[in-house]
Amino acid sequence: MYAIREALAAFRRAPVLTGLASAMVGLALYVIGLLGLATYNLQQALSTIEDRVQIAVYLRDDTRQSEIDLAQAELGEIPEVRAVRFISKREALELAREELPEFSALFSDLEVNPLPQSLEVELIPGERSQEVVERISAAALRYPFVEDARYGREWVDRLFALRRIGAATTFAMGSAFAVVAALIIGTALRIAIFARREEIYVMRLVGATNGFIRRPFLLEGALSGLLGGGLAWLMTWATYRGVYAFLFQLAWIPPTWIFAGLASGAFFGAIASALAIGRHLRQV
Amino acid sequence: MIKLTNVSKEYAKGGFALRDVSLHVKKGEFVFLTGHSGSGKSTTMRLSHMAERPTSGEVRVTGYTSDRITQRALWKIRRRVGFVFQDFRLLPGRTALENVSFVLEVTGTPRKDIVPRAQRLLTRVGLTPKAGSLVHELSGGEQQRVAIARALANSPYVLLADEPTGNLDDRATRGVMDLFWDINANGMAVLMATHDLELVRRYPKARVLELDNGRLVYDSAAA
Known part of the structure; x- marks a missing residue:
């Protein structure tokens, strides 16, 4: 209960900093969202062709x-x-x-x-x-x-080669972007936590247990990640609408992907917070 | 209460801060820890709530010893030791009442008891009318009183104060000192570090320890 209240209060007390952290998380996840959109559409296109096999x-x-x-x-x-x-x-x-x-x-x-x-x-x-x-x-x-x-041997061969290249590219770029996103999220939350080191110091000094100190920060990290994920979702959606209206027809990514994106945002946020706070807990 | 036995503290870059210091602050005592800056007062204070561990020797605080207690279990000591700093260390952006209730909250006081107890603590330090003020709206003396109320929140056995009057004018200093004596009169031990000998002279009943260059050179109780 205290953890939830404190996590929400953090957004109220330092709206710029927590907003900035969420925005950074959002931008990092937006890149992943775009990759997801591209991957999904490539997959759709390939399976339409595959249907004809x-x-x-x-x-x-x-x-x-x-x-x-x-x-x-x-x-x-x-x-x-x-x-x-x-x-x-x-x-x-x-x-x-x-x-x-x-x-x-x-x-x-x-x-x-x-x-x-x-x-x-x-x-x-x-x-x-x-x-x-x-x-x-x-x-x-x-x-x-x-x-x-x-069965059009050459054609099928090429289709499957394309599919393999697509999967390998997506995997490589996805991993690279995920690492970048994790680093950005980590940095953003590290800054947010650094700004509150005094509070952590006082909590240690007056006898709060480590778990008690950590909980609101984990929750705050998860919340920043979730907000960032939501922001990334909006930006990806806007891009999708833009491309659909002015360039070419696209399919929107399935809800499971969106859910996975939001969940990973929250997860990354919590992990990054946990790592960032550990250092401060050892200080006093 | 607080016992240092043959304690030395050496920093990787700064050399020895304390050399072979033994001292014992007993229950209900009022002790001044004096000395020039760099004499080892702050190090002693930090060792006394185990913000640091000694390089050699043993520190014993309210029954816990420095070579046994883990970093994770330090909260047990912290709830028995109140701490007041020269620079107050209050949480900015919160009111006096919130700064005190914060301690009660993080140490697991039942929710319905938090505000009444915090209010009682503020009354004890004479700050009832300022309970709702944000800390930056308070004077230095008032901020230090909030810090003292906060330090008393866990009903500690001993109050540690590191140059608590260093940033205060004369009047505020007197107010804070009266408060310390009042707290001490109720049975709580007080260990106060100060370089202000004038202040020390004003309280002849207190025990005085003097550090010089990391060594304990004077103890009024032994003299």
Whole structure:
């Protein structure tokens, strides 16, 4: 109770200093927020592309319907497969006409349909990795009536390479920014605590226990961190709106990320305070 | 109450501040600790509430010894020893009453008792009408009275005062000294460091200890 009252009183007694500490924390976390926004949107973009990853299994023209049914059923039983759709020669031609209107004249003049019948294998989201795609293609190629299985190898390879680079970059930059943010938060709270060293000194002198002295500062640190986190959230939101309105469409980061950001702000704040106050507790 | 046995204190940069000092402040005594600046008065005062530990020898304060008590447990001594400084060391931006209640609050006094007790303490030092004043609105003498009320808050066994009148004019000095004598008359030991020999002479009943260059050179009780 005392700790809560004192932590709140600190904001009232030195609004500039505590405000400044929160602002510094906010700016540090804002950079992380921007990185989060960029990462999330990159992730979204990649998964939209990834959704299109599917395998086309081309069948010989003389394949019997029973064989097609068997292959469709067997491929459908592979755990990573969501659905297997059969596309007849006629459907393939219609699709080609729809998707490639510039060649519609060419397709309508045909006497023989040159397009093969196929099985379109769609994968469960999250299972569209290169390894899975390759394994299923190999399984399909084992049927004697399968002519070819395609998934755009180069394209998938590139997509996954991009994903790996994205993850590595995010991790490296995220860690670097997190360290910088932690240092800034630590410094800001160290200054705030330094300004109150006299109070800590008096508390030690009159016989307050270390835990008693530390508690309001921990709470104050957590509160500064939380306020800073809120500020970072607002600034990131403003940036998001700005970019959305004037540059390009963006997706807003999910609430779990925001919650994690606020929680880490509070956590960093409390830890930084604990570290900063330790020195003063040893002095008298 | 406070016992130094063969205590020496050496600082890494400043050399010896105390050399082989033994002294004993007993229950209910009023003791002046005198000497020139640099004689070791402040070091003795700091050792007496274990803000520092001796380089050699033993300091014993209200039953706790310097080589046994941990930094974490120092609060036990601090609640038995009141401390008054030359520069008051009050918390700025708070009222006289808040400065006193602060001590009661941080030492775990039940909430409903805090304000009445703080008010009683301020009454005891004659500051009832100034309870609501911010400390910077008070005169030096009044600030020192707040500091004394604060030092008495834990009902200590002994009151340590390091040059408590150093920043006060004559009238305020007399007021503060009368207060110390009154406190002492109620059974609390007082150990007061001062370089003001004129002041010491005014209170012939008090015991006088004199330090010179880190050594105890005079003890009126032994003379």
